[in-house]
Amino acid sequence: MSESGAGGQPSGGSLSSYVAELYDTCGQRKAMGQSSPEFARPHFFLLRTFLAENDLLVILNTKRCRYQCAFCRLPAKSIRSWVPDSDVLAQFRFVATEVRHALSVVDRVTLSNEGSVLDESTLGGGALREIMSAIGAMRRVRRIDLESRLGFVRPDWLRRLRAEVPRATLGVLTGFETLNEHIRDEVLVKRETLAEFLAGLDNVALAGAALTAHVLFKPDPQMSDNAAGIEAMETIQFLTAECGGRDIELTIRLNPMYRAAGSSWAAAADATAGYAPPRLTDVIRVAEQAAKAGIRVYIGLSAEGLAGDGGTYRAREDYSPALIKRVKLFNDGPGAGIGRADSAAARVPSLVS
Numbered sequence: 001m002s003e004s005g006a007g008g009q010p011s012g013g014s015l016s017s018y019v020a021e022l023y024d025t026c027g028q029r030k031a032m033g034q035s036s037p038e039f040a041r042p043h044f045f046l047l048r049t050f051l052a053e054n055d056l057l058v059i060l061n062t063k064r065c066r067y068q069c070a071f072c073r074l075p076a077k078s079i080r081s082w083v084p085d086s087d088v089l090a091q092f093r094f095v096a097t098e099v100r101h102a103l104s105v106v107d108r109v110t111l112s113n114e115g116s117v118l119d120e121s122t123l124g125g126g127a128l129r130e131i132m133s134a135i136g137a138m139r140r141v142r143r144i145d146l147e148s149r150l151g152f153v154r155p156d157w158l159r160r161l162r163a164e165v166p167r168a169t170l171g172v173l174t175g176f177e178t179l180n181e182h183i184r185d186e187v188l189v190k191r192e193t194l195a196e197f198l199a200g201l202d203n204v205a206l207a208g209a210a211l212t213a214h215v216l217f218k219p220d221p222q223m224s225d226n227a228a229g230i231e232a233m234e235t236i237q238f239l240t241a242e243c244g245g246r247d248i249e250l251t252i253r254l255n256p257m258y259r260a261a262g263s264s265w266a267a268a269a270d271a272t273a274g275y276a277p278p279r280l281t282d283v284i285r286v287a288e289q290a291a292k293a294g295i296r297v298y299i300g301l302s303a304e305g306l307a308g309d310g311g312t313y314r315a316r317e318d319y320s321p322a323l324i325k326r327v328k329l330f331n332d333g334p335g336a337g338i339g340r341a342d343s344a345a346a347r348v349p350s351l352v353s
């Protein structure tokens with residue numbers, strides 16, 4: 001089989017075992033977390049469903065993120081030196097070639113570089129603009145999400161990028177994680193104050209862009225299961241109100257916290273008596289409550305190939321494959337189609353556990 005699996009040669013054996021192997025190596029179970037072997041290849045790509053749409057996720061291989069958030073090991077995948085625009089463009093060309101027979105069904109594209117694609121000290125603006133133009137050639141695409149910290153959002157630049165794909169909504173995908181300032185500053189070491197986040201949100205609004213925000217479920221290893229649910233709901237309420245007040249379309253990606261092997265967060269978790277990863281049942285309950293209140297929510301199950309043993313929801317007593325099925329039904333089901341967040345944060349119910 002080829003490096004990516006796609007387009008590989010039959011490896012012998014039955015047709016069904018060949019297809020099963022392709023399904024596992026190129027589909028949702030595709031291995032994640034490895035660094036790209038060369039400049040001209042991305043770290044990862046996957047054609048997946050996201051909120052009942054076909055989303056092409058591309059994780060570019062660029063200079064590494066300059067931040068060192070305590071819970072995150074993603075920057076370690078990338079090198080410290082500059083990756084020329086020509087290599088970045090070759091990465092996207094490689095992905096387009098690999099998924100060529102499915103390009104006409106791609107509804108949306110998510111562009112990441114395990115950091116901030118809007119940080120021009122890691123990814124060249126010229127390369128990003130050319131990739132946007134290439135996405136414009138995928139005529140079914142109606143949404144493009146650029147992953148970035150909000151501090152790198154410049155409204156004029158976003159508007160120029162958006163002009164490359166006028167039929168699509170441009171979104172910024174960002175890790176908000178939590179409303180709790182102690183957790184942001186001391187536990188996650190985000191180096192992004194709430195004031196800085198809100199200033200970035202003003203720029204998202206000025207650019208006329210949408211927002212998708214990662215919310216971490218149980219971001220503090222010292223949190224109880226009950227406190228985690230309450231904190232997640234308060235965070236979702238906050239984002240709903242702030243985006244509603246700025247007329248920004250909001251999507252929440254609710255991610256059960258995983259213990260990233262080798263991170264200082266993992267060391268703190270290991271040193272915490274009684275630490276336990278989140279219960280998926282609790283994550284689903286919060287997501288369902290938010291969806292019921294009209295908020296667009298997606299439950300992110302991936303540990304990005306970086307979690308150590310026992311570091312995810314799978315280690316909890318409630319875990320079963322049936323829960324995964326429930327999450328998939330939720331992500332692709334009626335809750336997936338819920339539209340704009342509005343300013344009525346009061347409509348979000350308190351979590352009663």
Ligand code: SF4
Binds near residue numbers: 066067068075175
């Ligand atoms: S969370 Fe984002 S900003 Fe922080 S280290 Fe990871 S990739 Fe960089």
